[in-house]
Amino acid sequence: MVTYAQLWRADPARWRAAGAAWARLAADVGRRAAELGAVAGRVSDGWRGAAGSAAGGHVRALRAPLVAARLAFVETDQVLAGFASALTRARGMLAAAVAGAAPAHVEIDRMGRTAPDVSVTGIDRVAALHAADRVGTEIVVALAAATNADRETAAALDRLAAAAGAGWPTAPPRHRPAAGASPRSVREWWAGLTSAERRWLLVHEPLHVGRLDGVPVAARDQANRALLAGWRADLVRERAEAVRTAMPRHAAVSASLRLVGLISGIDAVDARLSAETGERAYLLSLVPEGDGRVVLALGDPDRADNVLAYVPGMTADLTAVRDDLARTEAMSARAATVDPAQRTSTVLWLDYDAPSHLGEAVFATRAHDAGPGLHRFAEGLRATHEGPPAHQTVLGLSYGSLTVGATASSTGLSADNLIFVGSPGVGVDHASALGLPASRVWSTTAADDPIAYLAPGWQEPFNRLGAELANPFRPDLRPHPNEDLWFGPNPSNPDFGAQVFTSDPGGHSGYWRADNDALTDIARIALGPEHQSQVE
Amino acid sequence: MDGDLRVDPGLLRDRATELDLVARALACGPDDLCVPAPDWAAGASLAGLAGEVSSALGAAAARVAHSGGLLRDAARSYEEADLRAAIRLHRVG
Numbered sequence: 001m002v003t004y005a006q007l008w009r010a011d012p013a014r015w016r017a018a019g020a021a022w023a024r025l026a027a028d029v030g031r032r033a034a035e036l037g038a039v040a041g042r043v044s045d046g047w048r049g050a051a052g053s054a055a056g057g058h059v060r061a062l063r064a065p066l067v068a069a070r071l072a073f074v075e076t077d078q079v080l081a082g083f084a085s086a087l088t089r090a091r092g093m094l095a096a097a098v099a100g101a102a103p104a105h106v107e108i109d110r111m112g113r114t115a116p117d118v119s120v121t122g123i124d125r126v127a128a129l130h131a132a133d134r135v136g137t138e139i140v141v142a143l144a145a146a147t148n149a150d151r152e153t154a155a156a157l158d159r160l161a162a163a164a165g166a167g168w169p170t171a172p173p174r175h176r177p178a179a180g181a182s183p184r185s186v187r188e189w190w191a192g193l194t195s196a197e198r199r200w201l202l203v204h205e206p207l208h209v210g211r212l213d214g215v216p217v218a219a220r221d222q223a224n225r226a227l228l229a230g231w232r233a234d235l236v237r238e239r240a241e242a243v244r245t246a247m248p249r250h251a252a253v254s255a256s257l258r259l260v261g262l263i264s265g266i267d268a269v270d271a272r273l274s275a276e277t278g279e280r281a282y283l284l285s286l287v288p289e290g291d292g293r294v295v296l297a298l299g300d301p302d303r304a305d306n307v308l309a310y311v312p313g314m315t316a317d318l319t320a321v322r323d324d325l326a327r328t329e330a331m332s333a334r335a336a337t338v339d340p341a342q343r344t345s346t347v348l349w350l351d352y353d354a355p356s357h358l359g360e361a362v363f364a365t366r367a368h369d370a371g372p373g374l375h376r377f378a379e380g381l382r383a384t385h386e387g388p389p390a391h392q393t394v395l396g397l398s399y400g401s402l403t404v405g406a407t408a409s410s411t412g413l414s415a416d417n418l419i420f421v422g423s424p425g426v427g428v429d430h431a432s433a434l435g436l437p438a439s440r441v442w443s444t445t446a447a448d449d450p451i452a453y454l455a456p457g458w459q460e461p462f463n464r465l466g467a468e469l470a471n472p473f474r475p476d477l478r479p480h481p482n483e484d485l486w487f488g489p490n491p492s493n494p495d496f497g498a499q500v501f502t503s504d505p506g507g508h509s510g511y512w513r514a515d516n517d518a519l520t521d522i523a524r525i526a527l528g529p530e531h532q533s534q535v536e
Numbered sequence: 537m538d539g540d541l542r543v544d545p546g547l548l549r550d551r552a553t554e555l556d557l558v559a560r561a562l563a564c565g566p567d568d569l570c571v572p573a574p575d576w577a578a579g580a581s582l583a584g585l586a587g588e589v590s591s592a593l594g595a596a597a598a599r600v601a602h603s604g605g606l607l608r609d610a611a612r613s614y615e616e617a618d619l620r621a622a623i624r625l626h627r628v629g
Binding site: 047058 | 540543544545557561562566568570578581582587593595596606607
């Protein structure tokens with residue numbers, strides 16, 4: 001059992017730093033494996049013939065254990081980061097218990113034992129005894145949480161040590177799920193595999209495993225991290241080729257700009273994956289094609305109490321991922337601040353072809369096209385979650401709110417709450433059409449957000465006529481927030497039936513500013529009913 | 537045998553040197569993988585894991601270095617075979 005003094009002395013940052021060291025070792029070993037592959041390819045430059053071919057194969061075979069080792073080192077980082085988070089929460093619980101002791105006239109000794117404070121006169125002794133029991137229980141709960149985390153972490157590390165001792169064995173899987181199998185079926189299949197079979201899949205088919213909804217997030221993270229350097233190198237090569245060969249000249253420049261943007265986006269993702277502060281990042285998917293797509297979680301959704309998935313809108317893509325990563329980070333940090341005892345994972349879901357400009361954003365096609373993917377992703381999170389179901393929330397910003405609304409109303413969306421932020425309409429007339437109680441649909445639009453003035457063009461003459469009829473001599477022709485927006489009724493209008501919460505003025509992109517109360521309200525909604533009563 | 541036999545011993549030695557560099561990098565593991573926390577079970581387990589990994593990477597480094605040695609041996613063998621053949625042909629005159 002972890003002791004009171006031991007938990008006070010615990011330093012989560014050291015465990016997190018050790019995890020980062022394992023992640024760096026993983027990257028280093030991955031580079032060595034890539035170097036072996038390159039050497040194997042070059043052996044034939046100086047050696048043609050049967051023996052030369054055999055030598056190339058021999059050198060290439062040296063890579064496999066290193067690739068498996070790399071995955072194990074990423075897993076070690078996951079385990080240690082999880083332990084650091086658990087210790088942070090346990091220390092937070094302990095601090096909260098201690099902070100509540102003095103006002104209740106409760107003393108705590110060095111062993112963490114509690115008793116009424118005898119040095120204070122004139123207090124209610126019975127109440128102080130009850131308070132001492134309560135604080136004592138809170139301390140025990142914090143110590144138990146730390147003890148469980150220590151035990152689970154030690155067991156996971158022991159398993160990793162045994163695998164290392166055995167040389168990270170691999171074995172091809174005996175069976176596979178059918179093409180298009182549901183995330184739940186994929187989850188069952190994965191659970192039935194041996195660790196050697198899982199390792200084989202991660203070593204030999206990371207591209208497939210990394211994007212497969214129903215595979216646990218930790219395994220997808222291992223697969224996708226292993227691919228990141230290769231994706232970047234391919235883009236650098238492609239850019240060099242585009243610049244060298246493309247004609248006419250402007251085509252080369254255009255291709256080069258897109259590729260530089262994708263490389264920059266990968267670098268931003270890589271930087272967040274390597275960060276030693278904030279919740280550990282998990283890479284669930286990355287597609288370096290077109291404008292680029294990415295799904296990245298801050299905190300492991302499979303082990304979180306709450307999951308908040310953020311669906312961005314127009315202009316969102318891998319090349320501009322820094323802004324959306326910053327918003328995801330802001331929500332993650334605010335949730336941790338509002339309730340440090342809860343594990344909240346915040347996910348950037350940018351796995352659709354969001355409109356790049358207004359010419360594309362006036363049509364709902366892209367939102368509808370995204371529906372099956374978003375539906376499946378949310379189902380996958382449900383399927384792979386460990387323990388009791390997480391409180392799951394999906395938030396759509398701007399055009400992303402249409403994506404969320406269209407998905408919820410058509411294929412259904414596995415969520416306990418929906419949040420619309422700065423919405424141009426969500427494709428339905430009323431909150432009740434979204435497949436969950438209207439009381440669990442939330443919406444906010446800042447007073448100065450121009451999205452609220454985006455009415456379909458055909459309505460403008462009627463708006464003007466209405467103003468002139470209301471006051472023929474001085475018609476009020478100033479723009480007003482519309483009830484009917486481009487994609488349907490404004491969800492921030494009370495008639496829509498959603499829970500409307502306020503946002504401070506900040507235009508269309510100010511919702512995630514640190515001083516905007518909307519950010520705190522978003523965190524409260526994600527944290528569940530206990531906190532939702534404080535949403536304003 | 538496909539009949540196309542070409543060997544450049546110098547290039548084989550270059551590859552062997554590259555394998556030596558990879559082996560050396562693998563053998564030099566970092567020293568910040570553990571957390572000195574003797575009162576935590578996780579601390580002891582992490583130290584155990586680091587020990588196993590150090591052994592495993594050391595073994596991998598040895599295999600890579602051995603492969604470099606095989607390339608060097610092959611280069612030398614080809615050169616020696618070439619020399620022996622040349623000597624025999626000189627003797628035949």
